[in-house]
Amino acid sequence: MVDLEEIANAVIAGNRKKVQELVSKTLEKGLNPEEIINNGLLAGMSVIGERFKNNEIFVPEVLVAARAMQAGMDILKPLIAKNSGIIKGKVVIGTVKGDLHDIGKNLVSMMLEGAGYEVIDLGIDVPPEKFVEAIREYNPDIVGMSALLTTTMSYMKVTIDVLEKEGVRRKVKVIVGGAPVTESFAKEIGADGYAPDAPSAVDLVNQLMGLG
Ligand code: B12
Structure with a gap:
């Protein structure tokens, strides 16, 4: 066409x-x-x-x-x-604490929105507590974390630990991404999924929602 x-x-x-x-x-x-x-x-x-x-x-x-x-x-x-019914699920996303990179996260958000998800974007430099608050407030299906620095990647694990401690970890699937993040790192920190780019982030979310 x-x-x-x-x-x-x-x-x-x-x-x-x-x-x-x-x-x-x-x-x-x-x-x-x-x-x-x-x-x-x-x-x-x-x-x-x-x-x-x-x-x-x-x-x-x-x-x-x-x-x-x-x-x-x-x-x-x-x-x-x-057009109600088209919203496939809810995703809370943010760049982890100490990290100001948001170009990739924004692309992921946009493509998820394009694919029919409601995205709540917490922005950059998001401390673990803010992820917890957002889960309580918005009740998302998926929580996405982005990190572009090897120094801030560790906040992904810290955030997952805080989600556990606050009793909200099991309510959501956690996905991670960003240039230094790998599949094996994602496994190591107990995330539910990793995607290397925005189109595969959409595939991953569809899959975790049982739609892929
Ligand atoms: C642009 C940029 C900046 C901009 C950010 C502007 C902004 N609004 O984002 C500015 C100038 C502010 C910046 C600052 C810094 N930066 Co910088 N920056 C970059 C650069 C050139 C590009 C990053 C980018 O946007 N890529 C494009 C997007 C589309 O790709 P992406 O982010 O990887 O995202 C994709 C995937 O990773 C994935 N993805 C991303 N997030 C998520 C989340 C989920 C859930 C999923 C599933 C997938 C996913 O999908 C995205 C889309 O395809 C990189 C170099 C590089 N090649 O990565 C350095 C880089 C990341 N920066 C670096 C550094 C060192 C810094 C500074 C410390 C520099 C300084 N001395 O001040 C500061 C840190 C500031 C801070 N506290 O965060 C280093 C990091 C080194 C390291 N290993 O830790 C890099 C790698 C450059 C380098 N080679 O040295 N930076």
Whole structure:
């Protein structure tokens, strides 16, 4: 479908205005929001993710594309929320204490939202207690933690220990990610899952929700 390909290309080019124009035009033509997200916005973003992985582009380009994608999501999000039954589950996510990196976490959040999850983003530098409070307040299915520094990775384990101590660990599935995090580290600290990038984070969450 040419329109969706054009949307993907506008995301890749980081052209917010064009993304918004094309999303509105495609909606008017009668395509549904999920189709536009999956085959337009996310298709563009996954090309960006691949190029970033292969060192063909760098952080500024990723950010510009992510913002263009967000511009499209802004139009589509209210339409998805309206369509009740489409929300597949609730995810609380945050970058752990001491860590200010949020580009990757934001991408994961956006793609989860695009895939039909409600995401409560606690932001950066999130202490374990704030994760506990959020679990009590929002009753999520999944808690996601992001860390980009080898020094802050250890807060993932600390946070899981605090969740245990406060009696909320068993209410949620805990997933972890970020450049220094590995599958074996995730196992070691007692997390339920690890994903290396945003599209696989969506697959992981679907799987943990029994939807994948
Ligand atoms: C951008 C950046 C910054 C920006 C952050 C801006 C922001 N708003 O995020 C700024 C300039 C602020 C910064 C600061 C610092 N940074 Co910095 N930064 C980076 C850089 C270049 C890119 C990170 C990034 O955004 N990548 C792009 C995203 C898309 O990838 P990602 O984060 O890995 O996320 C993906 C996956 O990991 C996964 N994922 C991420 N989170 C989650 C969560 C879940 C639940 C799941 C399932 C998956 C998942 O999905 C994402 C999408 O595909 C990296 C280098 C690198 N190559 O990683 C260094 C890097 C992480 N930084 C580093 C350092 C040292 C620092 C500083 C200490 C520098 C300093 N001396 O001040 C400070 C620390 C500040 C702090 N306390 O956090 C080091 C860390 C070294 C280490 N091993 O610990 C790195 C690796 C650079 C280096 N080679 O030295 N940094």
